[in-house]
Amino acid sequence: MHWPTIRSSGIVDLVMNLPDPDWAVQQLDRFLDLITTVSSHNGRPGRRHSGDSDEITEQFVAVEQIFDRVIPHWRDQPLERVMNPDLPWVNHRKPAVQAKTVILKDSEIREKLGDNAPQISAASLHPWAWEGARSLWQSGHYREAVTAGRPKDQRRNAEQVEPP
Template identity: 40%
Template sequence: MNVDVDWAQGELAQFLQLTELYRAPDPPGIMVIGPRKANRGSQEDIIASAHVVEQILDRVLPRWRAEVPASPRVNRWSQHREAVQRAVVVLQRDAEIQGRLGDDAPQLNAASLHAWVWSAAQPLWRDRHFREAVTAAARRVNRETQNKVGRRDVTETPLFQTVFSKDDPKPGQPRLRLMPDDGSDTFRSVQRGAAAFAEGCYAGIRNPNSHEDGLPELPEHEALEQLAAFSVLARWVDTASLVQ
């Protein structure tokens, strides 16, 4: 979990302060009988804080909306408060737990993937539609590649085979170069590898995800690995030189 822990803890603590319930004083000259509690902060301040807190919760406790019970009769923010309290514990003890229960190997942060990939996948990912999220990312990488080379007549594997071809560009068929064409074996290897990698992404990942009915949902870690593959391809396309 790649999170600025100090910053996140500060935001969560502020939200807990704003949403704390207290017995509001009775209006002047009026005695109110029965429980009468209000949040310490204004609704305007709480809503502004919640905008940030919800994004922290989505990262730290991705299923908090489904797993933390909502109690609107108690208070509008009761679900948020319980989720925040859980997230505080996670942030405080995550490093300790990881160190004691498993190795502390680096973890892949989805937000660090190429923007084409994560921006396309994120809405579906939050709803835990992992297979559809990968498909959305694959489509976005294909579309951005078409945009870069100005072609709509080819798509996916044929598109990448053409743009990463070692051959010189032709009218209407520009190339993407990952390194200058110096005639070396390295150049030929890099271009051939990029074309083969793209074919693997679309033939081995995108097509099964999109065309096979009745497939079980992908495990989250497998879907993240597949997104990482498309992130590599996206970065190559984004940084490649366009040769016309």
């Protein structure tokens, strides 16, 4: 199970929580190799992916999970119009390159831009708190997830205190 880290800034810190970033990069590299376009074989004009359809589909099982953890809203990105039915995976190249770059540049970006916000792991939360927040967090509703994860008595007290 993947436990996201919550920063005080509200940003999800996904890369630092990858148990094996090197493995993730290897999976992305393999996928990128498989979806590289090459000249069609058998004398047909046009282009095709270098890997066969089954091989690419099998590799995408891991890649999709990496996308979900590293670039959570990747499915919301607009797709390019692809007129070639021999290139069904061409729209997945951009998120694969983006995910790989995020993983490889994460520590450099932290070093150069700084980030000293405190971090906690969902694994350190009480199971009730995480269970109440999990679905909201995974759907990108971070503020609501943090509120849902607060103990019930704290939420009740917060609701009773009226702002000045």
